[in-house]
Amino acid sequence: MNNKPVWEAVRPYVMILPAMGGIILFVIYPVIYLVKLSFYKYNLMNASKSKFIGLDNFKQIFSREDFFSALLNTVLYTVGVVVLTMILSLLIAVWLNRKSRFNAIVQAGIFTPHIISIVSIALVWMWLMEPSHGLLNFLLKAIGLPTSQWLQSSSTAMISVIIVSVWQSIGYYTLIIVAALQSIPPTIYEAAALDNASKFKVFYKITLPLISPQLFFILIIMTIGSFKVFDTVKIMTGGGPNNATTTLVYYIYEFRTNSIGYASATGVVLMAIIALLTFVYFRLLASKVHYQ
Amino acid sequence: MASIEFVHVTKSFDKHVVIKDLNLKIEDGKFTVLVGPSGCGKTTLMRMIAGLDPQTSGSVLIGGKDVSRVAPGQRGVAMVFQNYAIYPTMSVRENIEFGLKNNKVPKEERTRLVESISATVGLQDYLDRKPATLSGGQRQRVALARAMVKKPSVFLMDEPLSNLDAKLRVQMRVELIEMHKKLGTTFVYVTHDQVEAMSMADTIVLMNQGQIQQEAPPETIYHLPSNLFAAQFIGVPPMNVGDLGEDGVKFGFRPENAVLSAEPGDNHFSVRGIIVTREMLGSETIYQVRSARHSFMVKCTEDLFTVDQEVCLGVKPDKMFFFGADGKRIERDDARFDGYMKALRGLSHE
Numbered sequence: 139m140n141n142k143p144v145w146e147a148v149r150p151y152v153m154i155l156p157a158m159g160g161i162i163l164f165v166i167y168p169v170i171y172l173v174k175l176s177f178y179k180y181n182l183m184n185a186s187k188s189k190f191i192g193l194d195n196f197k198q199i200f201s202r203e204d205f206f207s208a209l210l211n212t213v214l215y216t217v218g219v220v221v222l223t224m225i226l227s228l229l230i231a232v233w234l235n236r237k238s239r240f241n242a243i244v245q246a247g248i249f250t251p252h253i254i255s256i257v258s259i260a261l262v263w264m265w266l267m268e269p270s271h272g273l274l275n276f277l278l279k280a281i282g283l284p285t286s287q288w289l290q291s292s293s294t295a296m297i298s299v300i301i302v303s304v305w306q307s308i309g310y311y312t313l314i315i316v317a318a319l320q321s322i323p324p325t326i327y328e329a330a331a332l333d334n335a336s337k338f339k340v341f342y343k344i345t346l347p348l349i350s351p352q353l354f355f356i357l358i359i360m361t362i363g364s365f366k367v368f369d370t371v372k373i374m375t376g377g378g379p380n381n382a383t384t385t386l387v388y389y390i391y392e393f394r395t396n397s398i399g400y401a402s403a404t405g406v407v408l409m410a411i412i413a414l415l416t417f418v419y420f421r422l423l424a425s426k427v428h429y430q
Numbered sequence: 431m432a433s434i435e436f437v438h439v440t441k442s443f444d445k446h447v448v449i450k451d452l453n454l455k456i457e458d459g460k461f462t463v464l465v466g467p468s469g470c471g472k473t474t475l476m477r478m479i480a481g482l483d484p485q486t487s488g489s490v491l492i493g494g495k496d497v498s499r500v501a502p503g504q505r506g507v508a509m510v511f512q513n514y515a516i517y518p519t520m521s522v523r524e525n526i527e528f529g530l531k532n533n534k535v536p537k538e539e540r541t542r543l544v545e546s547i548s549a550t551v552g553l554q555d556y557l558d559r560k561p562a563t564l565s566g567g568q569r570q571r572v573a574l575a576r577a578m579v580k581k582p583s584v585f586l587m588d589e590p591l592s593n594l595d596a597k598l599r600v601q602m603r604v605e606l607i608e609m610h611k612k613l614g615t616t617f618v619y620v621t622h623d624q625v626e627a628m629s630m631a632d633t634i635v636l637m638n639q640g641q642i643q644q645e646a647p648p649e650t651i652y653h654l655p656s657n658l659f660a661a662q663f664i665g666v667p668p669m670n671v672g673d674l675g676e677d678g679v680k681f682g683f684r685p686e687n688a689v690l691s692a693e694p695g696d697n698h699f700s701v702r703g704i705i706v707t708r709e710m711l712g713s714e715t716i717y718q719v720r721s722a723r724h725s726f727m728v729k730c731t732e733d734l735f736t737v738d739q740e741v742c743l744g745v746k747p748d749k750m751f752f753f754g755a756d757g758k759r760i761e762r763d764d765a766r767f768d769g770y771m772k773a774l775r776g777l778s779h780e
Contacts, residue, residue, distance in 0.1 A: 325515035328482050333529035333580075334503025343528075347519035428519040 175402035195403035208389035216364035218300040227308050231315035249309035260373040263302045292382035295375050299383055311356050318349040350427045365412050432493030432583040433458040439488035441474055448474050449640040461610045461617040465627040466637035472620045476586050480509050508577035509586040514569050516561045522572050523557040529580045547579045567598050587619045624664050636660055658757040667727040676773050678755035685729040687749035690741045697744025699774050705739050719743050
């Protein structure tokens with residue numbers, strides 16, 4: 139009799155226990171451990187020789203030039219990928235929104251890169267971008283344009299990596315925007331036509347606000363994803379040439395064996411930057427997003 | 431203010447012809463209701479006036495001017511959509527203002543117009559609200575205000591009341607009649623509800639399968655339907671129709687023109703039957719009477735009979751209609767009329 143209220147109180151916690159167990163084990167514990175490691179000079183060979191050094195790792199991070207160069211590279215990469223992908227997928231989505239058989243084929247085609255492994259994509263693009271035998275330079279030469287060193291020059295390596303990432307992700311985001319566009323009732327456009335609205339005004343005042351929740355979602359997801367870029371860089375450039383494409387995660391990866399503590403501290407900084415960015419996005423843009 | 435004219439208009443979607451060679455003149459300043467069953471082409475007709483789905487061939491004239499090549503926004507028409515089509519991301523004020531802004535109306539005048547229109551439709555307290563926070567009736571008013579503020583020469587309404595509850599619909603019906611009287615513009619109203627058509631129209635245009643069945647004021651269409659379709663579409667319950675058994679001719683009478691009595695009266699047409707159903711509606715009662723060959727609906731002001739009771743149903747000769755094999759109504763001065771009247775007498779007491 140007396141047991142029943144206890145069970146009533148405990149039941150919800152018991153029910154979420156399996157899920158919480160997984161989250162604690164695989165998300166919360168690793169994060170806490172990461173933070174803990176960031177305060178140590180960690181010895182991989184003999185953990186007992188690890189030394190607590192307080193904020194020394196962080197002090198080191200903010201005094202090293204290579205960290206700031208990696209951060210700058212990451213910011214450049216993120217801005218490039220986010221801006222290009224947003225603009226291009228929005229344009230393509232608006233174009234694909236008109237239903238026709240041709241558009242259905244284009245839509246399927248443009249989505250295909252998303253289902254291919256980034257490793258294969260990176261390898262194929264390395265081939266295409268090869269300066270002396272690659273298809274891209276061959277085409278540029280054929281139409282009489284100057285060729286490029288692509289991945290092999292520190293001035294063009296970053297834009298080359300950005301192109302590949304944009305090419306891979308554009309189909310997926312186009313699909314999301316097309317779905318958003320098609321959920322807009324056609325009568326709203328008819329009402330706008332009767333209100334004598336110009337095409338630009340319809341797009342700016344009606345279409346964009348109506349798909350703003352999806353655009354906001356894409357912006358946040360893509361910013362976080364781009365800040366954590368690793369695979370493309372690892373395969374295509376290995377951070378080079380001359381560290382021109384070393385991004386934050388690749389920077390962390392380079393310290394994986396000899397200074398785990400320093401790598402962990404950089405991971406914490408990366409986490410803080412992403413959290414801050416997301417917070418700023420919500421602060422600045424939430425009022426401009428129209429949820430239905 | 432403007433009249434609307436359709437001249438030899440044909441409209442097809444892909445290869446499916448919806449409206450074929452239609453001619454119609456909608457008078458200036460009148461409240462015209464396009465009514466018909468779903469798929470009859472009434473909405474298509476309205477969208478051609480607005481220019482949203484231009485005609486395949488023929489021409490549409492507004493105020494005597496061919497608008498076939500004029501964009502929807504420049505035709506001087508405003509439209510109220512069935513689902514209102516309010517811009518969900520704009521406030522009520524922005525919704526009403528949008529058309530004015532596009533037409534480059536100066537700011538002070540815009541504000542003045544929005545204030546006065548919103549007062550007319552009772553929205554002045556909601557101007558800064560988003561449509562999502564409004565009730566169905568309030569959204570309806572936003573749609574009306576948005577159309578009115580442009581001072582259009584033609585007002586188009588596509589089943590604007592169908593999303594409202596029954597009580598609000600009756601109230602809005604009265605408001606629309608008053609609005610029409612005040613504005614004096616040409617109103618074109620599409621509905622499948624013949625009660626709305628009867629209650630609001632100056633002229634009803636009754637359509638079926640892309641063709642105009644009858645174009646007349648409500649009283650004419652009710653008392654002198656031009657064909658069987660008009661007779662059976664207008665009126666609740668619709669006109670009772672039965673086979674005369676001669677030349678494929680059918681006879682018909684309105685439910686309220688039949689008299690029920692326990693004993694046979696001296697009516698011209700009189701049949702015996704049994705009451706199958708009874709619907710007590712308050713001021714009137716509707717009985718379904720089944721005779722040997724037919725089933726008739728009868729509307730009585732008094733509730734005197736019960737289900738399963740045997741009754742006599744009688745109709746006066748001047749309340750009888752006859753429709754030829756082609757569905758057209760046979761006029762009273764037609765040579766055949768008296769013959770059919772006699773044949774009807776023979777049908778009595780079966």
